[in-house]
Each structure stands twice: as structure tokens, then as C-alpha cells.
Amino acid sequence: MNGWAGTILRVDLTRRQVRKEPLPDRLRREYLGGRGFAIRLLYDEVPPGADPLGPENKLIFSIGPLNGTPIGMGRMTVTTKSPETGFYMEGNSGGFFAPELKWAGYDMIVLEGQADRPVYLWIRDGDVEIRDASHLWGKTISQTEQALREELGDPEIKTRYIGPAGENLSNLSIVMGEMAHAGGRGGVAAVMGAKRLKAIAVRGSGGVRVARPKAFEEAYETVRREVDYRTTRDPYVRPWHIYGTMFIPKMVNDMGGFMSRNAQEGLFDGIARFRAEELMRQYVVKGRTCFACPTASCGHFLEVKEGPHAGLRGEGIQAGLMISMGSSVGVDDPAWLIHINNVTNELGLDYMSFGTVAAWAMEAYEKGLLTRADTDGLELRFGNAAAVEALARKISYREGFGAVLADGVKRAAERVGRGTEAFALHVKGLDMTTIEPRALFHMGLVYAVNDVGAEHPRVHVPYPPVLSLVPEAVINRLPFDPAKAFVRQSPEQKGALVKWLFDTRAVLNSLETCVFMNRGRVYVDFEPYAQALSTATGEEFGPDDLYTIGERIVNLERAFNVREGASRKDDTLPSRFLMEPLPAGGSAGVVVPLEQMLDEYYAARGWDPETGRPRAATLSRLGLEDVARAIGAVA
Amino acid sequence: MAQKTGTGKPRLYAEASLCKGCDLCVMTCSFTNSGQYHRDRSRIRIFRVRDDGVDIPLIDCDPETVPRCRERPQCVYSCPTGSLVYEERDAFALMLAELEAGRRARPSYKVRAPWTAR
Numbered sequence: 192m193n194g195w196a197g198t199i200l201r202v203d204l205t206r207r208q209v210r211k212e213p214l215p216d217r218l219r220r221e222y223l224g225g226r227g228f229a230i231r232l233l234y235d236e237v238p239p240g241a242d243p244l245g246p247e248n249k250l251i252f253s254i255g256p257l258n259g260t261p262i263g264m265g266r267m268t269v270t271t272k273s274p275e276t277g278f279y280m281e282g283n284s285g286g287f288f289a290p291e292l293k294w295a296g297y298d299m300i301v302l303e304g305q306a307d308r309p310v311y312l313w314i315r316d317g318d319v320e321i322r323d324a325s326h327l328w329g330k331t332i333s334q335t336e337q338a339l340r341e342e343l344g345d346p347e348i349k350t351r352y353i354g355p356a357g358e359n360l361s362n363l364s365i366v367m368g369e370m371a372h373a374g375g376r377g378g379v380a381a382v383m384g385a386k387r388l389k390a391i392a393v394r395g396s397g398g399v400r401v402a403r404p405k406a407f408e409e410a411y412e413t414v415r416r417e418v419d420y421r422t423t424r425d426p427y428v429r430p431w432h433i434y435g436t437m438f439i440p441k442m443v444n445d446m447g448g449f450m451s452r453n454a455q456e457g458l459f460d461g462i463a464r465f466r467a468e469e470l471m472r473q474y475v476v477k478g479r480t481c482f483a484c485p486t487a488s489c490g491h492f493l494e495v496k497e498g499p500h501a502g503l504r505g506e507g508i509q510a511g512l513m514i515s516m517g518s519s520v521g522v523d524d525p526a527w528l529i530h531i532n533n534v535t536n537e538l539g540l541d542y543m544s545f546g547t548v549a550a551w552a553m554e555a556y557e558k559g560l561l562t563r564a565d566t567d568g569l570e571l572r573f574g575n576a577a578a579v580e581a582l583a584r585k586i587s588y589r590e591g592f593g594a595v596l597a598d599g600v601k602r603a604a605e606r607v608g609r610g611t612e613a614f615a616l617h618v619k620g621l622d623m624t625t626i627e628p629r630a631l632f633h634m635g636l637v638y639a640v641n642d643v644g645a646e647h648p649r650v651h652v653p654y655p656p657v658l659s660l661v662p663e664a665v666i667n668r669l670p671f672d673p674a675k676a677f678v679r680q681s682p683e684q685k686g687a688l689v690k691w692l693f694d695t696r697a698v699l700n701s702l703e704t705c706v707f708m709n710r711g712r713v714y715v716d717f718e719p720y721a722q723a724l725s726t727a728t729g730e731e732f733g734p735d736d737l738y739t740i741g742e743r744i745v746n747l748e749r750a751f752n753v754r755e756g757a758s759r760k761d762d763t764l765p766s767r768f769l770m771e772p773l774p775a776g777g778s779a780g781v782v783v784p785l786e787q788m789l790d791e792y793y794a795a796r797g798w799d800p801e802t803g804r805p806r807a808a809t810l811s812r813l814g815l816e817d818v819a820r821a822i823g824a825v826a
Numbered sequence: 827m828a829q830k831t832g833t834g835k836p837r838l839y840a841e842a843s844l845c846k847g848c849d850l851c852v853m854t855c856s857f858t859n860s861g862q863y864h865r866d867r868s869r870i871r872i873f874r875v876r877d878d879g880v881d882i883p884l885i886d887c888d889p890e891t892v893p894r895c896r897e898r899p900q901c902v903y904s905c906p907t908g909s910l911v912y913e914e915r916d917a918f919a920l921m922l923a924e925l926e927a928g929r930r931a932r933p934s935y936k937v938r939a940p941w942t943a944r
Contacts, residue, residue: 260863261853287849294865333877347874370877398856398864408857419944420906432906433934471933476879478846478907478937483853487907487938488846492879504879 193402194256194728195219200297200319202312204386205246205304209319214298220730221814223737224255226281226700227744228299229270233279234747234818239754243274243378244360244385246305252292252351252391253300255703256728259293259399262411262720265372265481266703267292269351272755274385275362275378275599276620276644279751282366283648283700284351284374285481291349294395302386311352311390313343316397324389328358331537332367339392352390353380354539356587360384361597363548363586363622365541371490371506372481376541377621377643402729410723415485417660417711425657425711430467435489436707437467439510440517446679447776448630451518452573453550453614457627457773461523465513470525479506481705489707495526505529505536514625515546520553521573534580538587544622545586548600549579551615560609567591616765619644619757626653628768628783633676633685633692635783640689640762640792640803642748650692651706656714665716670795682784686791694741701744743813746805749798750815753822759803762789799825834914838899840883841922844909844939847874847881854904855887858894870901883910898943908939 192214199212222231229251241247251270257263265285273280292300295316302312309324327335332354340346349369356364357380366375366383375383401407416422420432430438440462443449447457459465474495478488490507508528516531517523535542549571555561556571563570567585569578569592585593596603600622604615616623621644628635631653638645647653655677658666666673671687695717699706702720713719717734724732749757763769764785773779793800797809807826810819818824849865849872856868865871869887874880889895889912902910911918921941929935 261850290849396866398862398867400862404857404861415944420938420942421944433937468933471936475933475936477843480846480848480906482848483850484848485850485906485944487942491937 193400194724195224196293196296196298198297199299199301200314201301201303202319202321203303204306204310204321204388207306207310207321209321219256221740221743223698223701223740224258224298225253225266225703226268226270226283226697227255227740228701229253229268229281230279230744230747230751232299232301233270233272234751237272241272243272243277243382246303248272248382250302250379250382250386250388251299254289254292254298255701256724257702257704259290260401260407260411260727261483262414262704262723263289263293263702264483264705264708265289266700266705267374268700268703269366269375269379271379271382273378273621273643274360274381278619278642278644278755278757279748280377280379280643281649282375282377282379284366284368284372285705286349286369286372287482288349288351288368288393289703290482291393291395293399294397295393296395296397300391302383302388305385306387309387309389311339311388311392314391314393316395327389329355331355332539333370333537335390336370339390343392345394348392348394350390350392352539353383354537354587356538356540357381357384358389359587359589359597361540361586361589362599363541363544363597364539367536367539371536373536373541376544377646380539401727403726406726407723410719410726413719414713414723417713418485418708420487423711424660427652427654428710431489431707432486433488434467434471435486435491436510437470437491437508437513440465440513441467443510443627443630445777446630447773447778448627449518450514450625450627452521453519453554454616454623454627454767455554456775457630457778458776459518459523461518464523464525465517470508474508474525474529484705485708493529495529498526500526500530503530503533505533507532511543511625515543516579519546519550519625520579522576522579524576527576531576531580531583534583538583540583540587543624544599545583546625547616547622548586548596548603549582551600551604551611552582552596554614555607555609555611560611561607565592565607614765614767616767617645618764619761621645623765627773627778628764629773629781630778631679632682632783632788633679633689635764635768635785636685636689636788636792637692639764639785639789642745642752642757648706649700650689650696651709651714657711658715660712661715662712665718669715680778680781682788685788686793687795689788689792690795693745694738697741697744698737701740739813743815746810746813746815747818749805750810750818750822753804757803759789759801762803834916836912836914838885838887838889838902839911839913839918840885841909841911841925841939842880842882844907844937845872845881845883846907846909846937847872847876848906850904850906851883851901851910854900858892858900885910903943906942906944907937908942911941
């Protein structure tokens, strides 16, 4: 087979059995790969009402037909039913696991059941073993990586694992890999912990064949040219090559949307210390990217040379870190950021969810709704970095006040009460992430309707496309008016825009390819991706086929949630974004006009506006008649 | 592009401080040789000690012997950082000296050399 590996690896952790299944044709044609494969399987095999932490739930790692080639880069998907939201959950991560899995010969790993004691999975081409991991349980991420390399006798293993936070079933945990890569928040790592699966290690000695090499190479060149340093005509690309996302905070602060102090403010007074050029000069040693990335350095290898953290090394300061562990909690020390990144990585703790919880606790503390009696004596004022670090450990081990926080901000606020629910920032129970909805109204809609909850990566990076790079024929066929849709603080055209963003992003998550590199012409025009896919697999796909697959995937994700009881009432935002304008800066004075955008979204989707459910006609058009019946879709 | 100053034959060099260990060169080389993306079909291997920030391309190739690579080695063309260079020895030594000196004034030279092909 070209492109796809052609094999699903099923791992029954209860019976300690492994089986391999051929990849069904229908799955390839209708769901493409990666995220698409995973939702179809999850919907078909995890019944409504299944206990996310029980043996009925499944944990799925999946990749697509372009993984293992340079277009795939390091991107892969992990999917499950979330113990934090009770709904569908999906995470995307990078690094080097995805190509290795393809070269080992698999498109998916489906983890089923529950082991009775800690295990890990070792995949070496066709040889797959479930091995004892009791000696690994309790280890931090780097300890686990090191132990696996030694035990398996191979420093080049590629890995996915959980740390203490996942072992202790915290919803703030995240699945880590290759030391510094992460993806799968919202309780995904807790599901892995509940299955007592500590790690997966993989090595593949195969490769990827493409059906028409010369034509594939041309398609690759077409895509790559859009994002190469010398040839790109998209102004957002060059800074990315050098700084990754480090350049974003200044831009966002200038816009007045730099989430500060639990989103009470949009300007951060510490911004001067977060300038990308300074970070580059002081801390960067060399570049780091995922597999086959065409940028010079999206992540970075860092070293702290002076001060209390002198000698510290780490990888990756991203914009999210600078907000979650920076402005959100009132800390402006870049060296400390490198330190806390290492700390949370080692614990297998998601700094983004953790940052939202910490910021909530700080606001509560400053308002006198939490006292030192509640917080084990910690002074939870904004800016107290040591307290943040202490919280990270307490949460990961469910110690003291950490046990109150470990299940996420929604449950923490329910436990504490005293009016703290008013500023517990989550959607559908998933802790908020770091893009300010009052600065970008379309993101308000995204956060509200996203089927995983408050998560931003399931749409494009929120900078507008450069339409001059897109063929006019393609622009004319867009289902929204770009002149209005990209006006950031207007509700107009946002429903249609967000539908299109979700659908096209579902395609990128299924090919798979990296959304950071989805800029220039290919942000809007998917013809080059369709070419790459067709020439790689030998099967014809056009851009419209891809859009349909994307739409199908998003509808099935919604149907999974509807089956679990989701409805329009879950498509909402924290009241802070609906009722409290930012006090100062370039986004001040407005709140998110959600209801109007919601109505337009449901209309664009072909969903019933009263219930938020896909209509039967929409599902039928996508070949999902069985799903329409199962969820009782109205005509 | 190789400068022909007449002081010698250009060779493939790899500047380790610029190597981010992404395997793009490995993939491109394998594809050039075989039409497949397969580590074993590449003339390049990356030696990594990733946790220490060490990535060293190990190249076993004379581009003169590869038709597609004679004018422009495909690995050099694929590299986003400028780590791979096809140059005469003295010219390369000069480039490295300028890179080193340039890093003080232009920290971006830590991740990307000014001479990248792309």
C-alpha cells in the first residue's frame, strides 16, 4: 500500500493480547487518517455512558497517509473519551513518534481494556510486546525515557508516556513524548494511567512508498515553497522560522489580548522581558523542530547561563507557556519559565490547564475566597512563582490542596464554592487555553462550540490568511465573505468562518500535517494537499473530497457528544468573556456576542439551532444515516 | 551553490551547531536515491545526543557521483538552517568564521545561517 501502512494494531491490556487488523478501505476513503480514523473508531466502539477511566474506554494513537513523508512532519493524534468532560477528547502532538510508527508498519494503535498492573508497549516493526512496567511506575518523564533507552538498548526509541500526574489520574495531566513533546490534555493521560499503561516505545525499520514519486515531489515543493524562508510571501512565516511562537506575545499584547491574571486583563506589564530577540540572545543555544519541519527552529534548545537557574537546560519556550506560566499567573521571569517548563514536563502535567487552575486559585486568594488554611499555607498571590511550582507538585501527587485542584478548574470551583465558580474558566469542563476571545470574536465561537471543550488548536493559528496568494477561483468559492470574516471584533460571518476553519483543520489533522506550516496559499487552497495525497497514495482525492471528509469528521465528533448528552447549552463561554470587558488595551470595552455567532454557526453547519444537533439531512449528505438514526436527528 | 575559486574541489560539510536533527536531509537523500522515504536508503545519518543538544550529520557521499546532485546536492537544498554546505574547504572556513562572529550581533544566526538555500 502506498501512503498508509495498512495495519491497525489492537492491544487488549486486560488479556495482554495483541492483534493486527487490515485497515478497511472505507476508513481510508471516508476518514483519511489520523483524527478521522480515531473518531470513527471511538464512535463505533465506545458506547454512550462508558466510564472514561474504565476498561470500556479506548485510547487511540493514530496517524495519516502522509506521515512518514516530509509533509507529515511529526504530527499525530491521540483520542479517547475524556474523564474531565465526559465527551470526546483529542490531542495533537509532534516530535518523532509519528514517522517511526508509520515505518514500523502501523496507522493506529488502539488500546483497550485495562491492565491489572503497570505495563508498557514495545513495538519494533512486526514484533509487539506488552512488558512489565512496575519498575517504571512513579518515574518522571526523563527518568522513564532514560530507563526505556537502557532497557531496550536503543537511544533512538521514539516514545509516548505519562508522568506522575497521569498515574495519579489528574485531569491536568498530559501525554508526553521524546522528552519535550506533548499532546493529549483533558484527561487523556489519566485514561492512560487508568489503563496502567506507562509508556509506548517504537522503532521502525521500514519506510514509506509513494505511488508517483516525481509528481509527489512536485506537490511537496508546492507546499514547501509557501513556507520557506526565502520564498514565502506570508508575513507570519519568517518570524516563525527563527522564533517559533516566541514572537507572538508582543503581537498579542499590542492587540490588547495578552491574557493576564486569569483573563482579568489583556495587557501584561512584564511584556518587555518576553521579547523574542532578547530570549534568543540570552537563552537560545540552537534550533529544534519536529521531524522534517521546514522551519529553522520552531522550538529551541535553551540554556540559562546566569542567576538562580544557571546551568539549567530545556527545550521549547512557546507562546502558550509565556501566557499560562507567565502573564496568567503574573510571573515575568523567562529563566523561571524554562525551569517550570521542565518541572511540568517531568511531572507529565499540562502547563496550560494547570495555568488556568493556578490563575483561578490566585484570583480566589486575592479576593479572600481562599485563605492559607485552604492552600496548605501557600500565599497564592499573582506573581508568586514558588507557589506555582509547589502547586504543580501537589497536583501531580494529589497532595493536600493539590487534591482539590487535580481534577480541573470546574471541579475545583465546585468543591470550594464561595462564588469562585464565577471566574473558573472552562468550557464543557475543559480548562481554558490562552487566546483571548474578547480580542478575537471568532475564537470565542471556537471555544464555545468546540467538541473537545475550550481548546484552540482545532482551528488555524488565528492570523488571517494572505488572500493575495490564493487563486481567485478558490477565494470566490469560500463559504464566507473574507472582507468581513477576518475583522476580529465583529460577529459578522464568524459562524461560516468557524465552520470552515474546523473542517479544514480536521483535514490537516488527518493527513496529517502541521498547522503551523499551513500558511501562504495553502491556508485556503487545499489543491496542493490533494495533489500530495493523490500522488502519495495512488488514489484520487480533490480539494472538495477533502473538505467533505473534514466536515464528516466534525459531524461525527458532534454526534459522539450528542450521544453523551451534549446540546446547545454546552456551547457556551465563561461569563467573564460574555459580560466583563477588558479594562484597557487594544481589545478593551467589548464582550463576545456569542448568541448571534452561535445561530449563524448552526445554520452554516446544517444543525438544529435549538439543540445543537446535526440535522438528519446533513448527516445523510455525509454518508452518516446510521448516525442520524442513532442520535434521533431531526430532519 | 559551490563557489569555484580554483582552490580545490567542493565537498559536503555539516555544521553541527546549526543542525536541529530533523532528518529532512536524510529523507531527501533517500528519496533522491530510491523514490522512497526510508532511513536505510540514505547516505546521511544523524548522530544525536538530543538531551544535550547534540546533532551531527554524518554524510557518506560525493555529489559528483549522483546525477541529480551534481549541480545542487539535494540534501543541501532541503536543509532549512544551512547546516549542510557544499563548498571548497577554505571558502567554508570563511563562512564559519563569519557565522561565529555574526552570532554576537545577530542571535538568529544560532538557528539559521544567512546562506540557506531556502
